[in-house]
Amino acid sequence: MDAQTLHDKLTGVFRAVFGSDTLTVTDATTAADVEGWDSLAQINLVVGAEEAFAVRFAVAEIRALKDVGGFKALIATKIQAAGR
């Protein structure tokens, strides 16, 4: 999966979770930048990404997530490891 596709797909997850069709994120986006990104939303983002990319995160990985760039890198690693 190329970087742009991954970014667009993850943006779709953010939009579904925050209920906004216009939300945009960059690699530098953190919880502080998005209204409503609390611990509950964090779980919903993780679940949304697991559903969208067919990957599975470990508890430690979920806790270490800080920004969108890190989230994307983690997903890319898992997709690559799965040979997709």
Place this chain on the structure above:
Amino acid sequence: MTMTYTEQAAAARKVDALLAGPDAGTLQPWRLAVLGSSTTAQLMPLVRLHAYRRGLRLQTYEAPFGLYRQEVLDPASALYAFKPQTVLFFVDHRDAGAGPAEAEAQGWESLWALLKERAGCSVVMNNFAAPAERAWGNLEGARAEQGLGRLRRLNSLLAERASGGVLILDAEHLSGVVGKERWHDARFWHHSRQAMSFEALARYAAEAAALVAALAGRSKKVLVTDLDNTLWGGIVGEDGTAGLKLDGPEGEPFVEFQKYLKGLKERGVLLAVASKNDLAAAQEPFKSRPEMVLKLSDFSAFEAGWGPKPDALKRIAAKLNVGVDALAFVDDTAMERDGMRAFLPEVAVVDLPEDPSEYVRTLDAARLFEPASVSAEDAARAAHFAAEAAREAHKAAAADLPTFLKGLGMRAEAGPFREADLERVVQLYNKTNQFNVLTRRVTDAQVRGWLKDPAVFTLQARLSDRHGDYGLVACLTARAKGGDLAVEDWLMSCRVLGRGLEQLCFNLLLAEARRRGSAALVGRFEATPKNGLVQDLYPSLGFSADGAGTWRLSVAAAKPKEVYIDDGRPDPAR
């Protein structure tokens, strides 16, 4: 068709916005409290979503998680201030205790009892979904007092003890349907106290909504089915009766679907046909193909013709005396399903898949016919509609109504509510929409309260005739108020309309008013979209208008009505 958790959560967000808006007023409101031992924040939007799809506008209260015992035990808790109509226990196997299963079941039962007594509400509680892992391997189930054996026993005990307004959500079954390895997800438990995976949570929410909707009287009562390529393979008008597929790999799935429908019918769901065919051609396979599991006598209504199906469903609803929103519709043709959704959006439409082998699972998964209680009357009900056809024929033959009514040989057993009647009384209250003057919904606990109140007069009536026994079909309650006897609820099953049972109830009410020395009988009517049938009930019995929706009849001037039902008492009209 199946939506992911994230898709459902997004849809739920939209539904919550809609429920807060002005269009939500037409939905039936219901107050649901959840007592959770784990996080409920993601669960409740999904329950509201699925309840909305069943015509309910849920107002919800979430107790702080893990505090469910305190909330039930403390009479001053926010739970009771919320005045729930239903309380949902959202618990998991970590809450199943460790002591003997009997004592554990007893503990839960006492929480239910306390809730019913204090809040007068119904209760939904899930049983315990056993984990996927077993330290004892296949011996795990053999351990009577620990582990899986104990958990299974506890689940059985909960099922046995749930009655009178308590329903068990069978999470153990549901976890098997989803798959236990997918149901349980330890990661989210450790991370943020989520009892189950999010896939499981979405399934749980849909199931919980089906049970709450059943308690609110919104389960479907009638399944209307198409024939060609739905009940049999092929098109009878083209392939002929002999050419229809009813055996072999292509025919067996239809026979299985018929068996499932037969099971629904035996449980009390009414079956009806809506088919685009000539009547004779549509009925022929039922008569001459021995593989047919369903017989013509299994159907309470049979509509075959070339008109639009929404019109056929309206006629079916009218014939069976139910609202159109009590109907569910299955048809293999997408165009017919779309037409039904467009013209009769109140009907639940099931999207049958391409492969008839999946029909049973698809219909079952829609969870349209969830029973709110098991009663003997349910099973007997469907049989009565078959007798109805014979009765209609008799009615046509009889010269006038009194002759017809006398010919029915009707017998009634009427008296105050008794302990043994309560389950059926509550059920009748919560599902009767047409002959119902106030359409009040009640709980088991409320009805029990009336039995202890000397100011309240309760009356139930059972009816039978030469065609069959209808069971308990009418309820009336009245309250002594300032020298008058004021009727509160008056409701009757639509199965016994037009037989004069309301006149018999009136006579018994009048007798009670005389016994108490009441000055007048007072009646109240509150209109709903469905109870137009009884808007003139009070004037037709001689009451005069006494303000908007209120009616009054002087006891001294009142006369008993002529009835053709033998209730074991002398006829007061003669």
